[in-house]
Amino acid sequence: MLKVAVAQAGSILFDIPRTLDRVETLCRKAAAQGAQLLVLPEAMVGGYPKGLSFGATVGNRTDEGRELFRRYMEAAIRCPGPETAQLESLAHELNLYLVSGAVERDGNTLYCISLVITPNGGVVAKHRKLMPTGSERLIWGFGGGDTMQVVQTEIGRIGMAICWENYMPLYRQHLYNQGVELWCAPTVDAREMWQTSMKHIAYEGRCFVLSACQQLATSDWPADLQEIGGEIHGRSLIVSPRGELLAGPVAEPDLLFAELDMDEIQRGKFDLDVAGHYSRPDVFRFEPRLD
Template sequence: MIVRAAVTQVGSALSSTDSAPGPLFDTPATLARVEDCCRRARAGGAQLIVLPEALLGGYPKGLSFGAVVGSRSDEGRELFRRYFDSAITVPGPEIQALAALSRELELHIVLGVIERDGGTLYCTGLLFTPERGLHTRHRKLMPTASERLLWGMGDGSTMQVADTSLGRIGMAICWENYMPLYRQHLYRQGVQIWCAPTVDMREIWQTSMRHIAYEGRCFVLSACQELAKSDWPEELRDAGGEIAGRSLIVSPRGELLAGPAEGATLAFADLDMDEIARGKFDLDVAGHYDRPDVFELRVRAASRHD
């Protein structure tokens, strides 16, 4: 079976400020960008699109939120309030719109969002399928460095690989890809299409994506945001950071099928799913190349509240 896939690099829309600043990121405008990317991907024949980490809700790269060890400023608290207001709820109106879009276009959609649940934000990946709407929600297990000030930690209840009409789809968000035990957990579930929404555009990230594809004998689709200094409101431009894309698609033997892409764009590749079995011939780290008599992996696949 051939699956035509697309990765996109696009940035979140930022809100302009006025006398009563609203949300930090313009979520309705970003949702319109998501829809445009999905429609262009489907016009290019894609059956699956992967969009970047924290696209809906925004990734506040470079912002300190007025925090140092032992102290937070009032200005930083207000900026967090604006960021909090940019987040979406699951379920919610954005989820309904994306489910309808997936169904209309007959397109599988993987998208990074900032999810608001009670008083906590989570960096979350969502999978929509034409048949089921919202199929899978995965919360990032370990926010990286200063992200921990903004986002809560996920738990074992959202680490599932989804069985879809295109194959078995799994997600690892940004630096989760550097967690060996999480990778092995996805391998053991038979992941075939590994989706990696991210904001990491470094060369070492490209190497890591190729390593995971080779190690797991799966296709890896990495989608990174594209955000320039000029996209930030003037009062945040000095602090706000750039994100420079470089999305890519990798084969089960570590070969680049598309990318690293430059600029705000879509990159396409045809995934020959038979390549997975060909790759497993000499390396299956969850099967014949595993040593369960020597190594044991135990996973608590439950909510922290259970």
């Protein structure tokens, strides 16, 4: 059995050191309760600026919005950098596999990313969100197909789909074709439809789905932004390969745990393998473009 955890917690906006302190607390708590894998939410290290407009309308940007974006950029991380080194050190010390959402600064462009960090290998994968959603396109760059890899680890094959990437059918098929076993879905989407989608993906892909959603409170914002900064309401969950809830959703900040029987993946594929006998390659052809 593989014991896993998902974190339902928020960033402390514009404050990386305090956010990393919160991440460390979550890691230590998860490890103390026997978890071998912990999944952290989307943009956990760097922050998800829900509700901010950055002073932008079509054809116009304000000076105040530009200054707010500068503050947001200053709170992003380099990868590799001191923050990823801190996460690697935690993973090694606690013998804990981590999947962590973050906001990466590369040059002067920001990317929403998710990292796979192993106890002995450090950062073994970085995925940049392929398709920022809605107003996210104003603050985050577009990821490339070369980061859509499933990673073989000692605890299973880990794949990542950030938030609404989970709604991209061909993205899902790309991960299915790579034999994803632990589907990690960092998100900020707390809606009922998201819960339905996570169950569908687990059932469709015959994989375990670990969805970690931020629980962002007004108190997590700087004082000058608390009146306009939004909240995020969690409802993380863990789902089995047959679409059954193993943990969650819950409404309060917490760690959710589940013990996974990895043999359930093969049992589920007895009657549905969308990358194998149920894919009908004689009729359909899937050719991902990663260039």
